Amino acid sequence: MTSPVLERLALPLRTERLIVRASTADDADAVWRYRRLDEVNRWLTTAPQDAAAFRAHFADPERLAVTLLVELPGTGVIGDVMLRVEDAWSQAEVRDRAVGVQAELGWAMDPAHQGRGYATEAVRAVIAVCFTELGLRRVSAGCFAANEASWRMMERLGMRREEHSRETALHRSGEWMDGMNYGLLASEWRALTV
Numbered sequence: 001m002t003s004p005v006l007e008r009l010a011l012p013l014r015t016e017r018l019i020v021r022a023s024t025a026d027d028a029d030a031v032w033r034y035r036r037l038d039e040v041n042r043w044l045t046t047a048p049q050d051a052a053a054f055r056a057h058f059a060d061p062e063r064l065a066v067t068l069l070v071e072l073p074g075t076g077v078i079g080d081v082m083l084r085v086e087d088a089w090s091q092a093e094v095r096d097r098a099v100g101v102q103a104e105l106g107w108a109m110d111p112a113h114q115g116r117g118y119a120t121e122a123v124r125a126v127i128a129v130c131f132t133e134l135g136l137r138r139v140s141a142g143c144f145a146a147n148e149a150s151w152r153m154m155e156r157l158g159m160r161r162e163e164h165s166r167e168t169a170l171h172r173s174g175e176w177m178d179g180m181n182y183g184l185l186a187s188e189w190r191a192l193t194v
């Protein structure tokens with residue numbers, strides 16, 4: 001299933017080394033192979049306990065509609081990128097102009113393929129289509145402040161730290177952790193890419 005948003009994209013996207021494509025329920029097992037690992041899911045919102053629970057979670061149409069998969073040719077699926085278009089906050093009188101103008105991004109990469117710039121390469125391509133094909137005005141992403149790999153990647157991508165909040169995010173360990181939010185405006189992205 002493809003969402004109205006992903007249907008507006010010319011998928012798959014091709015980068016120098018990768019293919020970024022839409023997901024189907026049949027991809028669940030390939031994604032479970034790395035999302036089942038503690039080192040991956042310890043920072044993620046959900047950590048299903050077994051393959052069956054993960055399949056049900058992955059196949060939710062609302063989730064498939066925002067999930068892109070990262071493929072390394074000859075290897076297969078090595079990661080996933082979330083692209084969720086959403087409304088900006090606005091005052092009531094101008095609400096119609098704030099509908100669907102920005103996207104929240106998220107990501108996870110198989111540890112076997114981390115440390116090679118693949119995640120950066122895939123997310124950079126997704127950001128580019130957010131600002132070109134989708135015509136969005138802003139992208140954002142959040143993470144636990146302790147998730148240094150994630151915020152370092154955001155900084156590699158030119159995203160700007162907008163918030164470092166104190167003990168705002170409850171980890172499933174029971175610890176209230178610091179949170180970070182990053183953003184990038186279309187105008188900032190254009191300045192980066194000239």
Ligand SMILES: CC(C)(COP(=O)(O)OP(=O)(O)OC[C@H]1O[C@@H](n2cnc3c(N)ncnc32)[C@H](O)[C@@H]1OP(=O)(O)O)[C@@H](O)C(=O)NCCC(=O)NCCS
Nearest residue numbers: 040043107108109114115116117118119120142143149150
């Ligand atoms: C966040 C995550 C996707 C980052 O993956 P990553 O492999 O560190 O990121 P990249 O693929 O961009 O690789 C960057 C590293 O590769 C190195 N690298 C090698 N070749 C590179 C290239 N051609 N281009 C860019 N970087 C390259 C970089 O120097 C960098 O290494 P460093 O961190 O030691 O400086 C990964 O840690 C992950 O999946 N974590 C678990 C899930 C998670 O936390 N998701 C986010 C929740 S908010």
